[in-house]
Amino acid sequence: MTHIPAKAASSSVSSGSLLLTLMKARTFIALIAVLIFFSIAAPNFLSTANLILMSKHVALNAFLAMGMTFVIITGGIDLSVGSIVGLCGMVAGYLVLNGIDLQFGYTIYFNVVEIALITLAVGILIGAVNGLLITRLNVAPFIATLGVLYVARGLALLSSDGRTFPNLVGKPELGTTGFGFLGAGRLLGLPVAIWILIVVALAAAYLAKYTPLGRHIFAVGGNERASRISGVRVNMVKMFVYMFSGFCAAIVGLIISSELMASHPATGESFELNAIAAAVLGGTSMSGGRGTIGGTIVGAFVIGILSDGLVMMGVSSFWQMVIKGLVIIVAVVVDQAQRRLQSRVTLMQMAKAG
Amino acid sequence: MSAAAAHDVILKLEDVSKVYSGTVAVKRANFEVRKGAVNVLVGENGAGKSTLMKIIAGVEQPTLGRILLDGEEVSFSSSGDAVNRGIGMVFQELNLFGNMTVAENIFATREITNRFRKIDRKEQERRAAQFLERLQAGIRPDMLVEDLRIGQQQLVEIAKAVSLDARILIMDEPTSALSAAEVEILFKVIADLKARGVAIVYISHRLEELIRIGDYITVLRDGHITGQEEMKNVDTRWIVRQMIGSDAKDFAKADGHVPGEEIFRAEDICLPRVTGGMAVDHVSLSLRAGEILGIYGLMGAGRSELFDCIMGRHGQATGAIFIAGKKVKERDTTRRIRRGLALIPEDRQREGLVSILSVASNLTLASLSRFVRLFHIRGGPERQAVTQMVRELAIKVADPAQEVSSLSGGNQQKVVIGKALLTGPKVLLMDEPSRGIDVGAKADVFRTMRKLSRDGLGILFATSDLDEVLALSDRIAVMSNGKLTGMFDRAEATEAALVAASALGHGPAPHTESP
Numbered sequence: 001m002t003h004i005p006a007k008a009a010s011s012s013v014s015s016g017s018l019l020l021t022l023m024k025a026r027t028f029i030a031l032i033a034v035l036i037f038f039s040i041a042a043p044n045f046l047s048t049a050n051l052i053l054m055s056k057h058v059a060l061n062a063f064l065a066m067g068m069t070f071v072i073i074t075g076g077i078d079l080s081v082g083s084i085v086g087l088c089g090m091v092a093g094y095l096v097l098n099g100i101d102l103q104f105g106y107t108i109y110f111n112v113v114e115i116a117l118i119t120l121a122v123g124i125l126i127g128a129v130n131g132l133l134i135t136r137l138n139v140a141p142f143i144a145t146l147g148v149l150y151v152a153r154g155l156a157l158l159s160s161d162g163r164t165f166p167n168l169v170g171k172p173e174l175g176t177t178g179f180g181f182l183g184a185g186r187l188l189g190l191p192v193a194i195w196i197l198i199v200v201a202l203a204a205a206y207l208a209k210y211t212p213l214g215r216h217i218f219a220v221g222g223n224e225r226a227s228r229i230s231g232v233r234v235n236m237v238k239m240f241v242y243m244f245s246g247f248c249a250a251i252v253g254l255i256i257s258s259e260l261m262a263s264h265p266a267t268g269e270s271f272e273l274n275a276i277a278a279a280v281l282g283g284t285s286m287s288g289g290r291g292t293i294g295g296t297i298v299g300a301f302v303i304g305i306l307s308d309g310l311v312m313m314g315v316s317s318f319w320q321m322v323i324k325g326l327v328i329i330v331a332v333v334v335d336q337a338q339r340r341l342q343s344r345v346t347l348m349q350m351a352k353a354g
Numbered sequence: 355m356s357a358a359a360a361h362d363v364i365l366k367l368e369d370v371s372k373v374y375s376g377t378v379a380v381k382r383a384n385f386e387v388r389k390g391a392v393n394v395l396v397g398e399n400g401a402g403k404s405t406l407m408k409i410i411a412g413v414e415q416p417t418l419g420r421i422l423l424d425g426e427e428v429s430f431s432s433s434g435d436a437v438n439r440g441i442g443m444v445f446q447e448l449n450l451f452g453n454m455t456v457a458e459n460i461f462a463t464r465e466i467t468n469r470f471r472k473i474d475r476k477e478q479e480r481r482a483a484q485f486l487e488r489l490q491a492g493i494r495p496d497m498l499v500e501d502l503r504i505g506q507q508q509l510v511e512i513a514k515a516v517s518l519d520a521r522i523l524i525m526d527e528p529t530s531a532l533s534a535a536e537v538e539i540l541f542k543v544i545a546d547l548k549a550r551g552v553a554i555v556y557i558s559h560r561l562e563e564l565i566r567i568g569d570y571i572t573v574l575r576d577g578h579i580t581g582q583e584e585m586k587n588v589d590t591r592w593i594v595r596q597m598i599g600s601d602a603k604d605f606a607k608a609d610g611h612v613p614g615e616e617i618f619r620a621e622d623i624c625l626p627r628v629t630g631g632m633a634v635d636h637v638s639l640s641l642r643a644g645e646i647l648g649i650y651g652l653m654g655a656g657r658s659e660l661f662d663c664i665m666g667r668h669g670q671a672t673g674a675i676f677i678a679g680k681k682v683k684e685r686d687t688t689r690r691i692r693r694g695l696a697l698i699p700e701d702r703q704r705e706g707l708v709s710i711l712s713v714a715s716n717l718t719l720a721s722l723s724r725f726v727r728l729f730h731i732r733g734g735p736e737r738q739a740v741t742q743m744v745r746e747l748a749i750k751v752a753d754p755a756q757e758v759s760s761l762s763g764g765n766q767q768k769v770v771i772g773k774a775l776l777t778g779p780k781v782l783l784m785d786e787p788s789r790g791i792d793v794g795a796k797a798d799v800f801r802t803m804r805k806l807s808r809d810g811l812g813i814l815f816a817t818s819d820l821d822e823v824l825a826l827s828d829r830i831a832v833m834s835n836g837k838l839t840g841m842f843d844r845a846e847a848t849e850a851a852l853v854a855a856s857a858l859g860h861g862p863a864p865h866t867e868s869p
Contacts (some may be wrong), residue, residue: 018728125546129389210730210731210733211726211729211730212722212723212726212729212731213729215715215718215719215722215731216722217486218708218715219708219711219715219719222708222709222710222711223704223705223707223708223709224709225705226699226704226705226706226707227705227708227719228667228687229665229667229687229697229705230691230719230720230773231688231691231692231698232688232719232720233688233689279519289708289710289711290710
């Protein structure tokens with residue numbers, strides 16, 4: 001008597017779990033699908049030159065998406081990253097061209113390493129402002145970072161009256177040359193930007209998995225109250241994720257300015273949306289607690305390859321936007337379906353056992 | 355149950371089960387609701403009463419089982435469905451829109467409109483005034499709900515449910531915020547509804563209330579229905595026995611070890627309540643190493659709030675705490691945990707666990723620094739600690755990497771306890787440690803408490819279960835209304851003395867006006 005229902009239950013559970021495995025690997029499956037599709041549909045897609053170019057495009061979004069992933073895992077959102085990219089680019093450009101005027105006839109010029117460090121510090125500082133607004137003043141993350149989005153963009157425009165800082169070659173006598181290395185330099189045949197991405201991504205993935213801070217980021221997103229009672233310093237964790245997001249945005253600002261050898265104050269507009277899209281595509285849950293750096297990087301690659309591939313196929317940019325939007329929506333729908341399936345499988349098991 | 359035929363069964367639940375992640379809230383319940391009668395439902399906290407009612411009201415859908423209304427099977431996909439079939443509910447937690455007027459709240463989702471589909475405010479207020487009139491509460495229909503006292507809000511909620519003209523009206527603890535006079539009015543309204551043939555399902559903790567107005571009684575324990583009777587055949591003793599269970603609980607025996615030096619002392623702990631008054635009112639107590647001090651009290655006596663103050667969760671709390679004679683100056687939870695305090699919170703889902711993380715991550719969440727070299731969590735020692743805890747507490751889990759929400763309630767509770775123990779506490783605060791877990795897990799938890807006290811931990815545990823506090827404690831403190839109203843040695847404590855102390859400072863029975 002009891003054999004039949006037990007069997008039925010176990011078979012439905014196992015078919016459910018196969019579907020679950022497929023759904024969990026969906027981003028990776030999507031990546032392979034777009035790679036195969038474009039290598040057939042677009043000529044020259046698989047050429048080395050094209051792959052390297054594409055990975056440079058992807059890298060910019062991937063940096064932002066990594067910072068965004070940690071923020072979203074804690075249950076927040078960071079809309080200000082695009083503006084931080086713009087502002088940090090302007091800071092770097094300003095320092096290369098003008099240095100800092102000390103008001104009594106002296107001007108300090110920094111070398112390129114110092115400029116990079118100062119720019120990163122600016123990005124982290126803006127992230128800290130986000131964090132303080134959210135933790136100390138209890139502003140909702142969406143609103144706090146929206147405000148900072150406007151402020152940072154405004155400051156970027158003010159820094160040059162809306163003009164571009166051109167020609168960031170620097171002067172040898174001031175020691176400000178070499179700014180182009182970040183954007184155009186290569187090590188062992190790979191662009192420097194890619195190497196930086198690899199280093200930062202490995203560090204972030206390590207942080208997420210093997211450090212108390214990483215564990216706490218997930219705990220805060222999963223249940224803030226329980227984390228607090230367990231002694232997790234919730235405010236510190238939140239400060240960190242916004243500062244890390246600002247740091248990632250500063251890197252992107254540096255790389256773009258260095259690539260173009262110019263800083264434009266409108267750089268980075270709507271980058272935050274691509275970053276959110278990559279994180280979500282990579283399986284980060286907007287309600288917090290779930291997400292991986294690896295998934296986010298794959299998500300960034302899917303979006304990047306999709307848009308570059310469509311360009312190579314000659315698809316109009318208007319259609320590209322439609323397709324990108326659809327991909328994001330499908331990703332989230334599948335994500336929700338997976339959650340529901342998963343909880344139903346466990347609940348049914350428990351109901352039968354209890 | 356021969357006289358039961360006097361009232362027809364209007365609604366019947368058959369073999370209904372409801373499972374939430376991690377807990378089976380209701381197990382194969384069979385429940386009948388009779389017309390023109392007050393059907394009382396009673397049980398301890400977490401027994402599944404509210405869940406059962408939410409299923410009837412269409413707020414929750416049963417995982418298994420079926421619902422029969424007038425003999426035909428129905429399924430409600432939303433509370434709107436249930437309302438359409440004549441089922442109304444007064445919720446325990448108020449479901450009102452504070453930013454709207456009383457009349458707008460009463461007619462929310464079924465607004466009265468004129469020919470042009472415009473809301474007819476005058477008519478709504480006129481009709482609302484009629485319902486409010488019957489409740490004699492002095493509430494005007496054009497008042498904003500957020501300007502009303504909690505008790506008045508509860509009356510609005512009741513008026514709203516009455517205005518539905520429901521055939522079945524569910525009231526989940528409708529009197530919890532009412533004054534004695536307001537309760538009397540409510541009872542009049544209930545009698546009136548009964549006379550009109552409405553079936554009333556009434557949930558309350560106040561036994562004397564139930565016996566006064568109930569016609570039929572159903573007792574729930576741990577999600578099971580343990581008794582169903584006509585009210586005139588039962589007495590308080592019967593109800594309590596059904597609620598707590600006649601099967602003697604498996605309390606671990608005291609082993610006769612002698613408590614050591616004082617390990618913890620709280621002095622003059624005060625916590626003001628937002629609404630005025632004190633949630634914790636000048637409480638001082640001391641605890642010796644290896645001692646179990648039970649804190650008995652009813653709901654809202656301030657036990658959980660006292661624990662919160664001790665853990666440093668309220669910035670506005672005053673008073674001092676000492677561990678092993680040294681004053682604890684740290685005010686935040688993180689550093690108090692490091693000083694040797696640990697809390698097992700009452701609400702496992704909301705405060706105890708991060709349900710989407712694994713069993714292992716939950717166990718070590720509070721004690722990660724133990725496994726860290728520089729900034730790296732060493733996998734070996736962490737896994738070892740997890741395995742050891744799983745074994746020591748007999749947590750039933752196939753693989754510690756499993757999500758904690760897939761465990762049963764009892765095993766989840768053990769994970770929360772394990773998390774606290776891994777911080778290496780000197781003093782353990784346990785808030786209702788046996789709530790909502792099955793008998794076997796309860797016994798395990800009690801055995802663990804004994805073992806810990808033998809190892810020299812000081813344990814403060816709060817409970818509203820008399821048997822539990824009498825069986826496990828070396829000493830018993832009683833709290834009522836935020837104050838410490840009694841302190842008994844195990845030998846001199848009696849049920850009657852505890853109950854008397856736990857009622858101090860509360861309003862007397864509903865017949866007299868409370869101050």
